[in-house]
Amino acid sequence: MKIRCQKADLLKGVNFVSKAVPTKTTMAILECILIDASSGEIKLTANNMELGIETIINGTIEERGIVALDAKIFSDIVRKLPDNEVTIETDASFNTKITCEKAKFFNVGKSGEDFSYIPVVTRNQPIIISQYTLREIIRKTIFTVPDKDNNKMMTGELLEIKDGKLKAVALDGHRVSIRYVDLKDATNDVNVVVPKNTLNEIIKIIDGGVDDFVNIFVTDNHIVFEFDQTTVVSRIIQGEFFKIEQMLSADYETKVKINKKDLLDCIDRANTIVNEGDKKPIIVNVSDNVMSLSVTSFIGSMNEDIDIVKEGKDIMIGFNPKFVMDALKAIDDEEINLYMLNAKSPCFIKDDEGTYIYIVLPVNFNNPGAN
Amino acid sequence: MKIRCQKADLLKGVNFVSKAVPTKTTMAILECILIDASSGEIKLTANNMELGIETIINGTIEERGIVALDAKIFSDIVRKLPDNEVTIETDASFNTKITCEKAKFFNVGKSGEDFSYIPVVTRNQPIIISQYTLREIIRKTIFTVPDKDNNKMMTGELLEIKDGKLKAVALDGHRVSIRYVDLKDATNDVNVVVPKNTLNEIIKIIDGGVDDFVNIFVTDNHIVFEFDQTTVVSRIIQGEFFKIEQMLSADYETKVKINKKDLLDCIDRANTIVNEGDKKPIIVNVSDNVMSLSVTSFIGSMNEDIDIVKEGKDIMIGFNPKFVMDALKAIDDEEINLYMLNAKSPCFIKDDEGTYIYIVLPVNFNNPGAN
Structure with a gap:
């Protein structure tokens, strides 16, 4: 594989997908960022099996191929590179050379053959929402969700769409936080509980304003956020969320x-x-x-x-x-x-x-x- | 005791002297800030026995007296007060009432009779140096001094004045950092080793520019920094500093x-x-x-x-x-x-x-x- 891209583009992509690199794992391959330039685009992926993030970066593919690089080392290197064109080149044994101006790094990559790509999800009609609105509605409720709880359901936040209104509900044993927002476009009803960790990462990477949009798809097992060149896929928490309606009256x-x-x-x-x-x-x-x-x-x-x-x-x-x-x-x-x-x-x-x-x-x- | 002062003045004073409050001590009284309004001025003092800081704040004394208040709690309270006039009032048992606008705090102070005031030091002719210069010369050498070392001498930095030139020398076993600066006014020769901790605090509180000055006095056991309404007294490290002259040639x-x-x-x-x-x-x-x-x-x-x-x-x-x-x-x-x-x-x-x-x-x- 041999690719060329600008340091700024590469860094942005690496920062995005790094949010899905697990901090602790027994599967070493998951500590990697996969660079997939096997088709016509340069795709970075990371996946901790609950949350997967994939982003396409601008650049030139000189030789198609795939390599998996240790996420921590790779992102450290990219961050410190001069602000110029970066070349990433691998040989048949996945020895990887990263070059930028006069700086040359050599390290050993992996084939990526046992890497877990993010799941392929059937995309039905998307829910379209501004990045600003989604970020704010999550940010203003997520603090209520406990970091840990024996009841798995309590470690997630309910996102519900009904009658063209999005509702976010977060709670612990002592408090409930609810936010409502009207959606501009009519959409299917949705009722899904998303893990706190996913939402915390989502609000970090969807940094756009009111005129930047994110497409959301929901399936039986996953919720997908798509924006710009980036796809975030998260497992959802199965089961029924807490009934809070009688409290509200x-x-x-x-x-x-x-x-x-x-x-x-x-x-x-x-x-x-x-x-x-x-x-x-x-x-x-x-x-x-x-x-x-x-x-x-x-x-x-x-x-x-x-x-x-x-x-x-x-x-x-x-x-x-x-x-x-x-x-x-x-x-x-x-x-x-x-x-x-x-x-x-x-x-x-x-x-x-x-x-x-x-x-x-x-x-x-x-x-x-x-x- | 009853005093009145502006929150901003009080906060500045508390922030200054807090630098000399020990983090760990067996003497509970040293964890206090002493408010001494027994003479005509309001003086705050803290002292960890190596470093003592005293500062006079503007305000009105309605009833003379002294009280020692837990430094952490007192500075927390002061920081959170509304930006307005603060009244501090104690009764004969040192029960203390702190009032600002509609907020009223009550806590129990100490008499301060076993508080260690900063040592009285004979002031000979001062060394006068701009706050900016002193801060920079320390900041650009202090990182070399190890936080801990079995050799006490190595935990300090040499400040030497000779022929109207101030020299700062810091070293560990692997490196030496030396800075020189010409003093405007002729002065006595000085050769003194000051603990790293003292210098680290000094550079935080002397935040003035090139036209703000600090007076320095050196005695056999202490170094005194005097500026504005504040006096900092530190023990010095006894003994002779490392010979580095032959290295320099x-x-x-x-x-x-x-x-x-x-x-x-x-x-x-x-x-x-x-x-x-x-x-x-x-x-x-x-x-x-x-x-x-x-x-x-x-x-x-x-x-x-x-x-x-x-x-x-x-x-x-x-x-x-x-x-x-x-x-x-x-x-x-x-x-x-x-x-x-x-x-x-x-x-x-x-x-x-x-x-x-x-x-x-x-x-x-x-x-x-x-x-």
Whole structure:
């Protein structure tokens, strides 16, 4: 094989597919990036068996062929090359020479014959969505999905399309994050749970704006994201996602309108006297026009009043400060609405336009009268 | 005690003195920042017994007094306060209330009676140097000093003043870094070895420019840096620093003029195929107008030619790539000169103006003919 391409194109491709290189694996071939120039195009592929990424880069093929190169070393080398034309050349034993200007690298590649290509997926009609929208809807919910959980279903995020609306739902045992977006083009209904890891990588590589689009295909076992010259294929998590509909119809007794930044800064301050792992709740005391936050720990105590507009009953309720902060950080609105029923029922943060719902379960507090 | 000050002033002071709070200590009081408002000024102090920092902040004293507050918690709180006036108030039991706008923190302080104030040092005539110059001369040599060494002397850097010239010398067993700077004002001779840790903190807090000055005082046991409202006192390392004069008179057989960035980039590329801890040398082969660099490791091999201007003999010599890179990164010149005698003798990187000398010992290489 002998190919020539620009360093910038090669680096972009390598950075894309590297996201699918497993950090730990017993199959050495999966630690490689496959360069496939056996047909008329230069294709880079990496695959960790859950997530596979393939991208075509611009360049010239002087001699067709295939080689698999250790991903870490290859991407290190490419990153450090001068910004100029790169030549990659292999002999019959897959000894590989990478040349750029006066720099020459020699290392040993593999044949790639036992490399796992990304699965071939039947492409039905695509769901078309702007890269910006997909990235934002994932970014603003994904933090809720736990990194690990015995329940496999909980390590994924639900992407559901119904009546031309895309809904993303992420949850753990203490909170639920839901985002909605209207799709421009009518499309088939979809209901699929995608692993957190896949979505985390997707939001890193779809870095386009509102006018850059990604085509999504869903099959029984896979979800495919296609954009520009890149294809990302991920397994989906089989089974039915958690029923959350009955939660959403919850009633409320107290509605609080509050400045988001004021609340976020206040909880951030409260956190300074809570050691990590302490699990000290912040106690929220809502009365007319004032929400008083307080926290007491082994270190000391803190309290602060925030101006609010209140409708309904007074309430005293405790929260895990991290969960509230995570939700607030995912909201762009300047003013937000909190809906609460009682000290045992979840608090809803949602907007009137119906673009988001963040639900946080309260926690018990033993000493509500502190300070 | 009751004091009032602006959050920005308080934060700056806390950030300064925090550099002298020990990370590990058996004396709980040393983990505190002392607020001393017992005289007419608000003074913050921290002291880890090797390094002590004291700074005076603007503010109003409503009631004189002293309190010692846990440095980590106090600086966390101050950092998160709204950008407004802060009130710190203690009662007779050192219960401390920190108030800013509507935020109120309560925690328990200490009396500070067993706090170690920074030592009182007799101030003779100061050495006056611009903050910029002092910071740069340290920054460009300090990386050579090992973090730990059985030889206490090696964990410090020599600052020497002689004939109106300041010299900084840092070394480990494999290299020496020397920087010179002319002082504007005549001053006493000084020869003092300052702990690496002190100098690392000093370069973080003296962030002024060429027209901001720092006064330095040296006594038998301490070095004092005074600037603006801040005083830094450090122990010095007792004993005589390593004799390096005879090294400096070394002869050379080969002089190479090379573009610094070309050489740095090339070594950086070579490093991609050397695993950390591998200790593979880069092999430098100097012939007429070309310096060829090569490295061979378990991963593969690399070589590259760089255009040079050579005077004297051809030479083949091996180096630890990290040591050469460290020196190159500390040099601002576009073109540099390397002076070499033979494959066993140190390589000198120095300028004609005599502002720096970086000396790197070569390493043996077994397989010079690779590639």
